[in-house]
Amino acid sequence: MKKLSGNVVASTLGLAIILLWLTNAQAAELRVLAGGAMTTIWGELKPKFEHASGHKLIVRFGTTPELIKLATTGGPFDLGVVPREVFKDAAAQAQFVAGPTTDIARVGLGIAVRSGASKPDISTPDALKQTLLMAESVATIPASAAGAQVLRAFERLGIGEAMKAKIRAQPGPAKVVEAVANGDAEVGVFLINVLTAPGLDVVGPFPGDLQQDVVFTAALSTDTKETAVAQALITYLKTPEAAAIIKAKGMMP
Structure with missing residues (x-):
C-alpha cells in the first residue's frame, strides 16, 4: 500500500475517514434521513464524502412529520441528521441509539x-x-x-x-x-x-x-450495521470543510 502524503492526511475529511477508507476494502452503502432544509448542503457534502471515503450515501429528505414516519415505518436506515423535534416523538426516538446526539447545523x-x-x-x-x-x-x-x-x-x-x-x-x-x-x-x-x-x-x-433556531442533529439508527461508516460521516460533518459548506449555504455549524 502506498504511503499517504502529509497533504492527503490533512485533507478535507480528516484522519478518521482516511483510515476508514484504507481499512475497508468493500464499499458500504449508508442510508441517511435528513431534514429537507439541508438539501442544498447535502448536494455538496455527499459527493465529497463519497469521493474521499469510497462509501455511498443514500439520502432521504423530509419535513419533521415525514422524517418521523420514515424513521418508524419507512424501512431500515443507518443515520439521521434531523431537526431535534424528531426526537420528541417517542416512537421515532426509539429508532435511534440512546445517548447524546451531535448537533450539525442550526438556522433561524x-x-x-x-x-x-x-x-x-x-x-x-x-x-x-x-x-x-x-x-x-x-x-x-x-x-x-x-x-x-x-x-x-x-x-x-x-x-x-x-x-x-x-x-x-x-x-x-x-x-x-x-x-x-x-x-x-x-x-x-x-x-x-x-x-x-x-x-x-x-x-x-x-x-x-x-428568533428561534431550528437545530439539526445527528444520531445513529439502532439497526445500523454500518456503525463505523456512520460515525465517520458524523466526524466529517464536524470538519472545517463541512462547516464552511454549511455556512456558505446560510446555516451555522
Whole structure:
C-alpha cells in the first residue's frame, strides 16, 4: 500500500475517514434521513464524502412529520441528521441509539419577498406584526419543525388567528420558494437559508427574541450495521470543510 502524503492526511475529511477508507476494502452503502432544509448542503457534502471515503450515501429528505414516519415505518436506515423535534416523538426516538446526539447545523427564521418587490419593515416585533397583517398571503410549511416555530411566533405577536386565512401551506422547502417566486404568496416565512434562493429577495431574519433556531442533529439508527461508516460521516460533518459548506449555504455549524 502506498504511503499517504502529509497533504492527503490533512485533507478535507480528516484522519478518521482516511483510515476508514484504507481499512475497508468493500464499499458500504449508508442510508441517511435528513431534514429537507439541508438539501442544498447535502448536494455538496455527499459527493465529497463519497469521493474521499469510497462509501455511498443514500439520502432521504423530509419535513419533521415525514422524517418521523420514515424513521418508524419507512424501512431500515443507518443515520439521521434531523431537526431535534424528531426526537420528541417517542416512537421515532426509539429508532435511534440512546445517548447524546451531535448537533450539525442550526438556522433561524426569516422573511422573503418576490425578487424586485418592495421590502417591508420587519426591524422590530411590532413592525413584523404589521407587515404580516398587511400581507395578503404567506407561504410556509406548518407541518415542519420550522413551520411550527413560525406559528408560535404568530401567536406571540398576537396574530395567530388572523394569520390562519393568509397561510398558503406548502409541502416542502422548494415549494415555499416557488410559491413566492411565482406570486402565489406575497411573502415567504421560513428558515432563512431556504429563502436565500433565486427568484426571492430576503427581507431579513426575525427580530429580537422572536428568533428561534431550528437545530439539526445527528444520531445513529439502532439497526445500523454500518456503525463505523456512520460515525465517520458524523466526524466529517464536524470538519472545517463541512462547516464552511454549511455556512456558505446560510446555516451555522
